[in-house]
Amino acid sequence: MKIDLLDTLRKKNPIAFNISNFVTVQDVANGINALGASPIMSEEKNEAEPMVQMADSVTVNLGAFTEGQLEQISAVTTFANQYKKPIVIDPVAVGAVDYRKERCNELLDQIDVAVIRGNAGEIAALADVEWNAKGIDAGEGNGDLEEIAKKLAKKRNCVVVESGKTDIITDGEAVVRIYNETDLFKLHVGSGDMLSSTIGCFCGVEHDYFEAAQTATAVFDVAGEVVAKSMATPLAGSFGVQLIDELHLIDIKTVEKFANFD
Amino acid sequence: MKIDLLDTLRKKNPIAFNISNFVTVQDVANGINALGASPIMSEEKNEAEPMVQMADSVTVNLGAFTEGQLEQISAVTTFANQYKKPIVIDPVAVGAVDYRKERCNELLDQIDVAVIRGNAGEIAALADVEWNAKGIDAGEGNGDLEEIAKKLAKKRNCVVVESGKTDIITDGEAVVRIYNETDLFKLHVGSGDMLSSTIGCFCGVEHDYFEAAQTATAVFDVAGEVVAKSMATPLAGSFGVQLIDELHLIDIKTVEKFANFD
Amino acid sequence: MKIDLLDTLRKKNPIAFNISNFVTVQDVANGINALGASPIMSEEKNEAEPMVQMADSVTVNLGAFTEGQLEQISAVTTFANQYKKPIVIDPVAVGAVDYRKERCNELLDQIDVAVIRGNAGEIAALADVEWNAKGIDAGEGNGDLEEIAKKLAKKRNCVVVESGKTDIITDGEAVVRIYNETDLFKLHVGSGDMLSSTIGCFCGVEHDYFEAAQTATAVFDVAGEVVAKSMATPLAGSFGVQLIDELHLIDIKTVEKFANFD
Numbered sequence: 001m002k003i004d005l006l007d008t009l010r011k012k013n014p015i016a017f018n019i020s021n022f023v024t025v026q027d028v029a030n031g032i033n034a035l036g037a038s039p040i041m042s043e044e045k046n047e048a049e050p051m052v053q054m055a056d057s058v059t060v061n062l063g064a065f066t067e068g069q070l071e072q073i074s075a076v077t078t079f080a081n082q083y084k085k086p087i088v089i090d091p092v093a094v095g096a097v098d099y100r101k102e103r104c105n106e107l108l109d110q111i112d113v114a115v116i117r118g119n120a121g122e123i124a125a126l127a128d129v130e131w132n133a134k135g136i137d138a139g140e141g142n143g144d145l146e147e148i149a150k151k152l153a154k155k156r157n158c159v160v161v162e163s164g165k166t167d168i169i170t171d172g173e174a175v176v177r178i179y180n181e182t183d184l185f186k187l188h189v190g191s192g193d194m195l196s197s198t199i200g201c202f203c204g205v206e207h208d209y210f211e212a213a214q215t216a217t218a219v220f221d222v223a224g225e226v227v228a229k230s231m232a233t234p235l236a237g238s239f240g241v242q243l244i245d246e247l248h249l250i251d252i253k254t255v256e257k258f259a260n261f262d
Numbered sequence: 263m264k265i266d267l268l269d270t271l272r273k274k275n276p277i278a279f280n281i282s283n284f285v286t287v288q289d290v291a292n293g294i295n296a297l298g299a300s301p302i303m304s305e306e307k308n309e310a311e312p313m314v315q316m317a318d319s320v321t322v323n324l325g326a327f328t329e330g331q332l333e334q335i336s337a338v339t340t341f342a343n344q345y346k347k348p349i350v351i352d353p354v355a356v357g358a359v360d361y362r363k364e365r366c367n368e369l370l371d372q373i374d375v376a377v378i379r380g381n382a383g384e385i386a387a388l389a390d391v392e393w394n395a396k397g398i399d400a401g402e403g404n405g406d407l408e409e410i411a412k413k414l415a416k417k418r419n420c421v422v423v424e425s426g427k428t429d430i431i432t433d434g435e436a437v438v439r440i441y442n443e444t445d446l447f448k449l450h451v452g453s454g455d456m457l458s459s460t461i462g463c464f465c466g467v468e469h470d471y472f473e474a475a476q477t478a479t480a481v482f483d484v485a486g487e488v489v490a491k492s493m494a495t496p497l498a499g500s501f502g503v504q505l506i507d508e509l510h511l512i513d514i515k516t517v518e519k520f521a522n523f524d
Numbered sequence: 525m526k527i528d529l530l531d532t533l534r535k536k537n538p539i540a541f542n543i544s545n546f547v548t549v550q551d552v553a554n555g556i557n558a559l560g561a562s563p564i565m566s567e568e569k570n571e572a573e574p575m576v577q578m579a580d581s582v583t584v585n586l587g588a589f590t591e592g593q594l595e596q597i598s599a600v601t602t603f604a605n606q607y608k609k610p611i612v613i614d615p616v617a618v619g620a621v622d623y624r625k626e627r628c629n630e631l632l633d634q635i636d637v638a639v640i641r642g643n644a645g646e647i648a649a650l651a652d653v654e655w656n657a658k659g660i661d662a663g664e665g666n667g668d669l670e671e672i673a674k675k676l677a678k679k680r681n682c683v684v685v686e687s688g689k690t691d692i693i694t695d696g697e698a699v700v701r702i703y704n705e706t707d708l709f710k711l712h713v714g715s716g717d718m719l720s721s722t723i724g725c726f727c728g729v730e731h732d733y734f735e736a737a738q739t740a741t742a743v744f745d746v747a748g749e750v751v752a753k754s755m756a757t758p759l760a761g762s763f764g765v766q767l768i769d770e771l772h773l774i775d776i777k778t779v780e781k782f783a784n785f786d
Contacts, residue, residue: 449558
């Protein structure tokens, strides 16, 4: 794992274009800004091309889009392919709502993506594996988590990051598992969105997206774990704030010391 | 008061569908997630039906809707009635802006609601009582606060929660008053929105909405009071964060110990 | 500098109408509410007139508008001129995206504004000075920062607040420089938006907008510096929360003691 990409990111200060979920956009912007990237946000189709041109990567969160925004998402991602900017997709709740799954699959049919990041229920839905998702939560299923992630990675020819107790990262062949975790991630609504956008930041500085996704996930998971361990009781609100603190404070040494993966 | 509904909520982990105010949506999602519910948000009409079907309750905050969203709100609330999911309405600023009052009354004419939660200015406006509201604030009036709440409860055949120094909860006949309070609620913009959504969560696990509204309000008010009492000076920003912390930490014993009502 | 405007603001509790950036709206609302104003937000054209009528000032953040919102912005600002309510404009990223610059200039051609608040890249773009902006950040240029600010102030016949290491405030002739600063402002995404909205609050209680802008900027900058100095390490997330705390706690004595300007 190329943990020193963290310093590369801070040196290059990539512009991370995010089409965000309105629920968590403020935390996402602050999180990746604290990490060392420069977030830009837009919902306007008319500025899609210059926004993509100046960006180093594009992260599209499908957590709360409307029919009207789909046109902008389509324009942005098409430009991203044209200008060879990596795309990270966060397919929120596609496991729970067919409408979302259909729109997401239409999008994935049109464009090439670098990384898809979701929970087991979302990854299973896109991999056409039966699963019992619950709202925005992962839900429960019987499939082999690694096989599901690999199946989607092969189907969409991209890297898949499947979040859960263990985070599974695969390019369809190799699999990396990151074990750093805290229950506080689930107590904070924006955690998954922030992870996806963090992956977007690292894809903006490293063309090997499998490496970028690994480092991003390790940095993010270790940051969360460091914060959680500093708390005597689980503080759901303070966790979100301190996670942003830690995304700025965390350094290579801390990640190397605590990262637990194979 | 059925304070043990707090444990029921945490056991059942209801899915709380929220049509939220874009100003405060992140805090609302984190607050009810910390409390023990599972928030889902959407502004898209095309997914209204499956969203309502999976939800245990629907909370509609009218704090910042646009003309376009009214169609989605209408679709969601119509499905909620059809699938018998309780609806909580937060009629933000209907006391200050006629346009909002008219749209809100049109909505209330169309659907059956479980609970309306607002400040005195908002409740008075919907109850056709003269009042001098100020922006999003309650403003001042001369009416009898309990009579106003009862009048609206009878008019709309629902439970009314009228927030203020004392929170008044009525089904049109019986009245419960909750005295737990802190000025910090007013210093934090999302407090009212979070209370409405908290009521939504409890309505998702208790069919007696009068009981649900009482417990929700008591839990929320005590949580705020506990946080405020722990502060040497009033910290407007930290209060919002620690309120989310406390919504997770608070237990039946704490509510029973501090709740002050009759 | 009229630092005692801070007490005037708290006494008058102005209603500050904000057309906000969806990325930072929650922080902005909480910040100006903590300061002592009463924020109202709306994206709906149909309520533009009553909203403007009840407001003491209007702040328009162009950070994330869509084509559809331009009509509402145009309606709101036209009413603001008609009802003689001061307008503060925050021209986010007009230095980086031509589309934004064009829309912003069209708006400024139509209406009279009290204050424009932006970073050097944004102010330079509106003053027709060459500059190398980077996304939402100021970027770098060779121009004389004061001359650029004065040029725009004269062109638009308004007060200009140009944020940076030193904040420059000018009415086109006189120039005031405020030196209070912390790097944490840049680590927190909503800082510029909050400053613009703070200026809006002060314009709601002081008709000399040059004075209002100076006091607002001094109060905001000192608040940020006070928070930053209390931190052993730079905490990007906590800074945002504690800045809201301090906007409520700060008093005239503190501003007088620490404000560094000429």
